[in-house]
Amino acid sequence: MMRRGGVTAEDLLDAWLYEADPVAGCRNCAAEKRKLDQAVEAGDRRARFAAAQAIRQCGHGTGA
Numbered sequence: 001m002m003r004r005g006g007v008t009a010e011d012l013l014d015a016w017l018y019e020a021d022p023v024a025g026c027r028n029c030a031a032e033k034r035k036l037d038q039a040v041e042a043g044d045r046r047a048r049f050a051a052a053q054a055i056r057q058c059g060h061g062t063g064a
Contacts, residue, residue: 018048020055028058 022029
């Protein structure tokens with residue numbers, strides 16, 4: 001993997017793929033954030049991506 005300034009291309013891609021900014025107070029985001037945290041702990045990249053994607057695509061409703 002190519003390094004540029006100590007950062008690999010994989011590091012940059014991971015940051016982009018797994019970027020997620022849950023909205024405070026949104027139950028949907030909170031549930032997906034829990035899934036994201038569990039996936040990170042388990043080292044499950046597919047689950048990490050799915051949870052991060054769900055957070056990015058959330059309509060930020062209350063989960064009702």
